[in-house]
Amino acid sequence: MATQLIGLLEDRRAVIGVLGMGYVGQPLALRYAELGYKVIGFDIDAEKVADLNAGRSHIEHISDADIRRANAAGLECTTDFSRAAEADALILCVPTPLNKYREPDLSYVINTTESIVPYLRAGQVVSLESTTYPGTTEEELLPRVTAGGLTVGQDIFLVYSPEREDPGNAHFTTHTIPKVVGGHTPVCLEVGKALYRKAIDQIVPVSSTKVAELTKLLENIHRAVNIGLVNEMKIVADRMGIDIFEVIDAAATKPFGFTAYYPGPGLGGHCIPIDPFYLTWKAREYGLHTRFIELSGEVNRAMPEYVVGKVTKALNDRFKSLKGSRLLVLGIAYKKNVDDMRESPAVEVMELLRAAGAEVAYSDPHVPVFPKMREHHFDLASVALTPQAVASYDAVVLTTDHAKFDYEMVRTHAQVIIDSRGVYRTAADNIVKA
Incomplete structure (x- = not known):
């Protein structure tokens, strides 16, 4: 046969x-x-x-x-x-x-x-x-x-x-x-x-099939753990007044022993945010606790709240409250230059902002209409990114760094930008790094 x-x-x-x-x-x-x-x-x-x-x-x-x-x-x-x-x-x-x-x-x-x-x-x-x-x-x-x-x-x-x-x-x-x-x-x-x-x-x-199954988990847990590390480093660097992206770029010049991972608003895609929990759940059957993996998951899952905290502070510094503010979320796919919304951290950021009373809109050239999702719902369509539109919002929250965005136009016209992707490397009065 x-x-x-x-x-x-x-x-x-x-x-x-x-x-x-x-x-x-x-x-x-x-x-x-x-x-x-x-x-x-x-x-x-x-x-x-x-x-x-x-x-x-x-x-x-x-x-x-x-x-x-x-x-x-x-x-x-x-x-x-x-x-x-x-x-x-x-x-x-x-x-x-x-x-x-x-x-x-x-x-x-x-x-x-x-x-x-x-x-x-x-x-x-x-x-x-x-x-x-x-x-x-x-x-x-x-x-x-x-x-x-x-x-x-x-x-x-x-x-x-x-x-x-x-x-x-x-x-x-x-x-x-x-x-x-x-x-x-x-x-x-x-x-x-x-x-x-x-x-x-x-x-x-x-x-065996088990080896193949664990191979897939290792590949993605490797990324999740390292992203968790750099997300935690971002928080420490921010508190110290240090640009974490400058640090990563400098470290990446080492030709051995270092792989550059970059922080963001959280993990997205179908695999990386999910795979660590598949292994930690199965490991409990064997009486094991994967503390290192679980800790990285906790750090990564906290990133949307960290971004929202940065939004709140940026508005407070401009004598505005989060409740009632008009916010434009820039990029809602889980990563740049795709239309894939699976497990996108931008959606959680949007939900947290909405729950706090903000009026939320988004702009994403790859996602013209907010799609049907298993657990999330927004009756929204992508806002055309014009100088007038950008200027009309109390803040722009950059969550996905698509190449199609005109970042210089956004910087020129936004009242304040909360940048969770490190797009804006030069300091400016209206740039808040998150």
Whole structure:
């Protein structure tokens, strides 16, 4: 069975099913379609499915032309999960958020898996790409995949291969980012390598799904811990009257032993704000407390409140209160030059400002209308960034440093700017660093 499936994958005769057509699933589906595979994209959002089938992209860095080319090459999207039976490979690319208690929410993974279980058959490979804690593939997917009598490693094959997408990064694409692959059995690993070998330039095989799961967490916890460090350093430097960005730039001249990380208003994106909590939660099962990781998470989670505190002080220094002030938040995507709003710290800043009684607006060329989000709601559209508009607000809160902003115009016309990204390196009376 494995030999036959590997042959289909190698010859590009296999049908690839991608479950979850978001920031991870969509580029992957396009890559397989580009290579000549028949691709079925599954999603529960009927509107998104209709748009994709009509050649309309809902992700900024993927064009309508990209979707149309993929459709012409054989990409078809559907909300009908019974069609999972048609696929030789089923790749799960669904969200793994945290619940209100900051604990892992695997409902998307579990619900998606259960939606395909009735249609699983011998000769398929199931690969989970969603970020999660070590043991998820074995504990959650394995019993469901085998519930119908299929044997993993003989009839059906189970793989974990963490996504490594970086939306908006022009230096790396889906196929140039090395792919870590772990299988539940050695045969599963061989099938997993065959699944990704044609689509990805470099495959990095590891000994188990748990190793692959922990690899993904380490990558992002490494960043979260270092960002937590530099965010704490920012607070100390600010109290001492030192520009932390000047310090980082100077330290970065050392050609060894130092990697520059930059502070901001908090962590954003689907992985970095979430991954540390996945590991700390799982570690408690083993009687361990990951104090270092948890502390960095606390520091990073406190950054939106730190920014709001800076806004409050800046207004107070100008004989204004936060309550009733008109504030313009500059940039609300989680990082520069993308439209990705997942876990954006700018949204929490907006919510804190609104809760304090401020009138909040935003300007973001990548997010023309505030999107539907699971936990946040603002009935707002992006404000055109003109001198008159900038001057009309009591303060501008810079939370995402998009390249499209005219920063000199903003500096010239803003009453006060609270800069959480270090855009303005030269001191000015209307610049407050946060």
